[in-house]
Amino acid sequence: MSFDRLIDGIKRTNxxxxxxxxxxxxxxxxxxxxxxxxxxxxTLEGAAxxxxxxxxxxxxxxxxIVPAVKxxxxxxxxxxxxxxxxxKRTIDYAKSKGMFVITDxxxxxxxxxxxxxxxxxxxxxDIEGESAEAFGADALTVNGYLGTDGIKPVINxxxxxxxxxxxxxxxxxxxxxxxxxxxxxxxxxxxxxxxxMCEKWGEELMGKSGYSGVGAVVGAxxxxxxxxxxxxxxxxxxxxxxxxxxxxxxxxxxxxFDKDGLGAIINSSRGIxxxxxKEEGLDPKEYAQAARREALRMRDDIISALK
Amino acid sequence: MSFDRLIDGIKRTNxxxxxxxxxxxxxxxxxxxxxxxxxxxxTLEGAAxxxxxxxxxxxxxxxxIVPAVKxxxxxxxxxxxxxxxxxKRTIDYAKSKGMFVITDxxxxxxxxxxxxxxxxxxxxxDIEGESAEAFGADALTVNGYLGTDGIKPVINxxxxxxxxxxxxxxxxxxxxxxxxxxxxxxxxxxxxxxxxMCEKWGEELMGKSGYSGVGAVVGAxxxxxxxxxxxxxxxxxxxxxxxxxxxxxxxxxxxxFDKDGLGAIINSSRGIxxxxxKEEGLDPKEYAQAARREALRMRDDIISALK
Numbered sequence: 188m189s190f191d192r193l194i195d196g197i198k199r200t201n202x203x204x205x206x207x208x209x210x211x212x213x214x215x216x217x218x219x220x221x222x223x224x225x226x227x228x229x230t231l232e233g234a235a236x237x238x239x240x241x242x243x244x245x246x247x248x249x250x251x252i253v254p255a256v257k258x259x260x261x262x263x264x265x266x267x268x269x270x271x272x273x274x275k276r277t278i279d280y281a282k283s284k285g286m287f288v289i290t291d292x293x294x295x296x297x298x299x300x301x302x303x304x305x306x307x308x309x310x311x312x313d314i315e316g317e318s319a320e321a322f323g324a325d326a327l328t329v330n331g332y333l334g335t336d337g338i339k340p341v342i343n344x345x346x347x348x349x350x351x352x353x354x355x356x357x358x359x360x361x362x363x364x365x366x367x368x369x370x371x372x373x374x375x376x377x378x379x380x381x382x383x384m385c386e387k388w389g390e391e392l393m394g395k396s397g398y399s400g401v402g403a404v405v406g407a408x409x410x411x412x413x414x415x416x417x418x419x420x421x422x423x424x425x426x427x428x429x430x431x432x433x434x435x436x437x438x439x440x441x442x443x444f445d446k447d448g449l450g451a452i453i454n455s456s457r458g459i460x461x462x463x464x465k466e467e468g469l470d471p472k473e474y475a476q477a478a479r480r481e482a483l484r485m486r487d488d489i490i491s492a493l494k
Numbered sequence: 495m496s497f498d499r500l501i502d503g504i505k506r507t508n509x510x511x512x513x514x515x516x517x518x519x520x521x522x523x524x525x526x527x528x529x530x531x532x533x534x535x536x537t538l539e540g541a542a543x544x545x546x547x548x549x550x551x552x553x554x555x556x557x558x559i560v561p562a563v564k565x566x567x568x569x570x571x572x573x574x575x576x577x578x579x580x581x582k583r584t585i586d587y588a589k590s591k592g593m594f595v596i597t598d599x600x601x602x603x604x605x606x607x608x609x610x611x612x613x614x615x616x617x618x619x620d621i622e623g624e625s626a627e628a629f630g631a632d633a634l635t636v637n638g639y640l641g642t643d644g645i646k647p648v649i650n651x652x653x654x655x656x657x658x659x660x661x662x663x664x665x666x667x668x669x670x671x672x673x674x675x676x677x678x679x680x681x682x683x684x685x686x687x688x689x690x691m692c693e694k695w696g697e698e699l700m701g702k703s704g705y706s707g708v709g710a711v712v713g714a715x716x717x718x719x720x721x722x723x724x725x726x727x728x729x730x731x732x733x734x735x736x737x738x739x740x741x742x743x744x745x746x747x748x749x750x751f752d753k754d755g756l757g758a759i760i761n762s763s764r765g766i767x768x769x770x771x772k773e774e775g776l777d778p779k780e781y782a783q784a785a786r787r788e789a790l791r792m793r794d795d796i797i798s799a800l801k
Contacts, residue, residue: 209607212622220622229624261603261610265619267628268582272575295600295637296568297667300516303568312572315519315527317536321574330602332639332662334669355639360604362641365691366684372677377684380673 189394190351190402190424192325193287194449196254202486203444205255205289205426206478207456208242208277209262214460215241216471235269238262241474242277245460248475250284253482257426257454260292278324288324289426293355295330301337305344309352326351328404328426331381338388342401345392351400351424354388356381356416359406359429382416385423398424398450405443407435407453414442417450425451430485431458437492448493455485496701497658497709497731499632500594501756503561509793510751512562512596512733513785514763515549515584516569521767522548523778542576545569548781549584552767555782557591560789564733564761567599585631595631596733600662602637608644612651616659633658635711635733638688645695649708652699658707658731661695663688663723666713666736689723692730705731705757712750714742714760721749724757732758737792738765744799755800762792 197203212220212234220237227233246256256277263274278288294304308327311318331338331354341352357367357378367378375383382403389399399422405413407429417425425443429435430453443451462481463474504510519527519541527544534540553563563584570581581597588595601611615634618625638645638661648659664674664685674685682690689710696706706729712720714736724732732750736742737760750758769788770781 211606229621231619231621231626231628234619234621259603259607259610261601261607261614264614265610265628266621267614267619267626268575268579270614270628271578275575293602293637294568295602295662296566297665299518300566300568303566303572307568307571307574307577312538312541312574314536314538314541314573319538319574321538321572321577330600330637330639332637332673333665333667334672334674336667336669355602358604358640360640360643362643365641366639366687367641369684369687370679371684377673377676377678380676384672 189392189396189400190398191394191396192349193255193351193452194396194398196287197449197452200252200254201490202253203448203451203489204253204453204455204482204485205257206245206249206253206459206482207257207259207454208245209259209456210238210241210460211262212237216463216474218471231267231269235266235273238266238270239273239276243280244475245478246281246284246286248479249482250286252479252486255287255289255452256281257289257291259456260290275322278322282323289326289328289353290322290324291328293328293330295333295337297333297336298340302340302344305341309350310344310348326353328353328355330355331384342388342391345400351402353402353404353426354381354385356385356403357405357409357412359408359433363406378412379416379419382420382423386420389422393422396449398422402426404428407440408433410439410442413440417442417445426454427451428454431455437488440489441492444493453489458485496699496703496707497705498701498703499656500562500658500759501703501705503594504756504759507559507561508797509560510755510758510796511560511760511762511789511792512564513552513556513560513766513789514564514566514761515552516566516763517545517548517767518569519544523770523781525778538574538576542573542580545573545577546580546583550587551782552785553588553591553593555786556789557593559786559793562594562596562759563588564596564598566763567597582629585629589630596633596635596660597629597631598635600635600637602640602644604640604643605647609647609651612648616657617651617655633660635660635662637662638691642695649695649698652707658709660709660711660733661688661692663692663710664712664716664719666715666740670713685719686723686726689727689730693727696729700729703756705729709733711735714747715740717746717749720747724749724752733761734758735761738762744795747796748799751800760796765792
């Protein structure tokens with residue numbers, strides 16, 4: 188019902204980072220794709236198999252040094268239900284290796300529909316007396332535009348199954364300010380208002396760490412707002428995208444952390460997944476080792492900026 | 495690249511309504527579930543099979559009198575990838591019967607990730623030279639909290655494949671005002687600001703009907719705002735949830751329409767899906783005929799309120 192399990196993983200690995208698993212076909216070494224296409228053809232099923240095999244290698248190489256993975260649902264849905272099955276297999280495998288899994292789905296709806304999303308991604312589905320786990324991630328990203336009606340059902344599922352959520356507050360993209368930076372009637376920005384709502388929603392999911400199970404997505408590309416929100420939202424754990432490929436550096440993400448070096452987890456997707464493409468002369472079969480080297484570099488980069 | 499195809503369907507059937515396909519197991523007659531469980535057990539696969547068979551019967555009974563269906567992604571994801579496969583089968587079947595399919599997924603993200611969602615639900619997925627349709631709906635609901643970066647990739651896919659989107663503007667739920675009704679720095683509410691963004695985004699997707707391919711979700715439960723938005727957003731087609739179960743009536747939805755009785759489509763989910771439970775003494779095998787009767791009643795109710 189909080190992010191205590193995630194925080195335990197961060198302490199164990201001394202690494203506040205999460206590896207994004209957003210596997211485009213371009214990112215996957217040819218030998219993996221050839222084998223998958225050989226079995227299933229250049230089909231949705233073939234692509235989904237390549238995605239999964241690629242992820243499996245990354246998870247094996249990262250699971251002792253990175254506490255969490257964040258699969259991005261869009262890249263699996265793009266390959267149909269076959270891709271969505273690869274998402275489920277990825278979640279299962281990462282969990283079997285002790286990793287905390289954040290499904291980045293930015294889901295949002297109201298009432299029983301939002302409850303269905305929460306059960307799908309975090310909870311257990313009841314089939315008239317029989318139980319099944321549809322996806323079974325540890326946390327889900329959600330969009331709070333619909334207000335409390337869209338968050339409360341997730342809180343209930345988090346409470347029941349010891350899971351968490353990250354609400355979009357201040358996203359990392361260039362146009363995030365079009366709405367999120369605008370000033371509301373009470374003189375706060377929308378993102379700050381959404382952040383305050385996270386603190387309030389989180390009261391029901393407080394952990395022993397002092398952080399609740401209602402986290403916030405706050406982009407690395409806006410370090411000033413990161414610092415503002417860290418001070419304003421002492422019980423809200425941050426998921427920080429935008430490090431690396433989107434331009435954020437270790438100094439930019441430092442304000443996301445509290446005085447104990449906790450309170451945030453930094454995402455890197457392309458940096459880790461595509462590390463093998465940047466090492467000249469590397470055998471593509473070494474892609475996972477290259478990912479591991481990049482993850483270690485990123486860890487050291489961020490830890491040193493926190494000192 | 496617009497809603498012209500949807501509008502053609504509305505004119506053909508003289509019916510501005512869409513049947514929501516949000517099939518909870520509770521809504522499905524026992525004989526359908528028994529047969530599915532007999533084949534696959536009380537498993538995700540068994541549940542997904544029941545969902546699909548139920549939908550197939552509804553689509554057969556509605557396709558000549560209702561122009562569109564709106565499957566809600568959450569109720570399929572709740573049954574894992576097996577449920578998501580049932581979503582794909584439902585979309586395929588509805589399209590084969592000439593219906594316009596709106597996937598209610600409220601997807602949102604930025605850049606290439608949003609492009610992946612758009613390709614997944616509306617476009618074509620490329621697998622290194624081979625093409626496959628992942629889900630293939632005609633329109634997708636999206637959440638605009640991330641601004642233009644989250645909408646532009648959908649516009650591009652809509653342009654390429656003649657599809658449309660509905661952006662959440664003023665949702666039907668009780669807490670929608672927590673954020674959406676708040677006044678921004680320029681004295682407009684957030685929902686109105688989001689609506690204005692829809693008009694602007696839609697300029698690239700204008701149809702011969704005068705409506706663009708960027709629609710808006712505006713709840714039937716707030717008729718005053720419906721009327722305000724209809725006047726303010728002359729090129730934005732409305733998807734209106736909240737009729738029936740959520741409390742909106744025909745008089746409440748009337749302000750969503752323009753002087754020609756066009757410009758909006760009204761959703762009913764539970765009212766149509768569960769009509770069979772309300773007719774006393776009805777054989778559950780007649781569920782689809784009961785749905786048809788309710789759809790005709792709803793059509794007449796709305797059409798008469800527009801006169």
